[in-house]
Amino acid sequence: MAYKMKFFANLPRNTQVQLKLAPFNELLNNTMVFYVPLLMKGVGLYESEIGLIGSIGTVIGVLSQLIAPLVVNALGRRKSFVLGTFMCWVVPLIIWAFAAGFAGFLVAAVFHNTLRIASLAYYCYSTEDVDDAYKPAVYNYLSLLAHGSGVMALAMVPLVGHFGMVPTVRGFAAVSAVVVGTVSTIRFLRTTETSVGLEAIAAVRAGQRHRPEILSSLRIVLADRSLRLLMLAEILWNFSVAMSAFMIIYLRDQLGLSASMISFMPAVSAAVGLTAFFVTDRVRLRGSRGLLVGSLGTILALVMLCLIPAGNAAVVIIFYALHTLSAYVFTSSFAPLFNISVYQTNKTRIFSAVQLSVLTAIIPASYLSGRLYEINPLLTFYVRIGLMVLCVLIAVLFVFEQRRLLRSSTH
Numbered sequence: 209m210a211y212k213m214k215f216f217a218n219l220p221r222n223t224q225v226q227l228k229l230a231p232f233n234e235l236l237n238n239t240m241v242f243y244v245p246l247l248m249k250g251v252g253l254y255e256s257e258i259g260l261i262g263s264i265g266t267v268i269g270v271l272s273q274l275i276a277p278l279v280v281n282a283l284g285r286r287k288s289f290v291l292g293t294f295m296c297w298v299v300p301l302i303i304w305a306f307a308a309g310f311a312g313f314l315v316a317a318v319f320h321n322t323l324r325i326a327s328l329a330y331y332c333y334s335t336e337d338v339d340d341a342y343k344p345a346v347y348n349y350l351s352l353l354a355h356g357s358g359v360m361a362l363a364m365v366p367l368v369g370h371f372g373m374v375p376t377v378r379g380f381a382a383v384s385a386v387v388v389g390t391v392s393t394i395r396f397l398r399t400t401e402t403s404v405g406l407e408a409i410a411a412v413r414a415g416q417r418h419r420p421e422i423l424s425s426l427r428i429v430l431a432d433r434s435l436r437l438l439m440l441a442e443i444l445w446n447f448s449v450a451m452s453a454f455m456i457i458y459l460r461d462q463l464g465l466s467a468s469m470i471s472f473m474p475a476v477s478a479a480v481g482l483t484a485f486f487v488t489d490r491v492r493l494r495g496s497r498g499l500l501v502g503s504l505g506t507i508l509a510l511v512m513l514c515l516i517p518a519g520n521a522a523v524v525i526i527f528y529a530l531h532t533l534s535a536y537v538f539t540s541s542f543a544p545l546f547n548i549s550v551y552q553t554n555k556t557r558i559f560s561a562v563q564l565s566v567l568t569a570i571i572p573a574s575y576l577s578g579r580l581y582e583i584n585p586l587l588t589f590y591v592r593i594g595l596m597v598l599c600v601l602i603a604v605l606f607v608f609e610q611r612r613l614l615r616s617s618t619h
Contacts, residue, residue, distance in 0.1 A: 259578020
């Protein structure tokens, strides 16, 4: 406790307020995202409609990724954060509480996928003006919140069992809209603009313009074999992730899990994520080894899912735990590996360009998975298995490339 108080005391006021209020957003928002596909299915949308909404949302995500630096620099971190939160969370939550058809959920997806603006402001607000010595602790705290957010679903289990899936999720969305909106307003009133944000605003007013330099950054990536392989691996991984919305629907419709049991799954993810957070470093699942283990683990989990007989809840829990653990290993390995592979002076521009490329590449993923699911639910998982096999091959090629570079440097 003393360390925690000392840690918070050494942070700037903005970051202190942000970290204290962050649990409200993480618990409510992440839980709601889990239930949105089930809500759409529950009110009668077809799988192809759900997939189309996801793909259109990804297009909006690409556009918001493009304008996010412009907005955050022009308005500042403080205003961008509050306006972005209302746009990408409060408005969609209100719509989700009442939407009954394709049009309503599409509008909600359009607003929600402006998330990149709020995310960039969130990242800046949480870390700017923080001493480098305390930044790792800030990242760890936010990571713990993200991994532990699934515990909120435990409160949903009895509610879903008593009231049913659709009424419970609608009520949760309405309550979340009020809480998230209130928390965002409190954060805005209790904080000030960061020093970096003030400099960015002054630069914009002085006539300096943000230049994303996407094409030149992509040329840097494509000219480097290691970065090419890593970007391709991230595209394959994220394409697979974008197809995973129908996994929860499959558990309900094809495997016959009850609404209460499905609501228990985020808690399983939270338990696995928190455990992995503390033990991954000890077993050294980092770097290219983590990419391989994460991809192979996902293949094993998806093969298991295709073989699970209907009604076998215990095996489903094992599958879900393995699927979550594999995702954690891959993502926690990829980020530092890519960071190390990029030259320091090019990091910001290259990260932005790669993220934009990944988002653009996975636009058709959601709609494709919806169409495949309507033909045969298992086709969605067969395609995901194929993507993960390719990801394993890319990871192996990356290992060979790193060894080649190591030999060249020693000579």
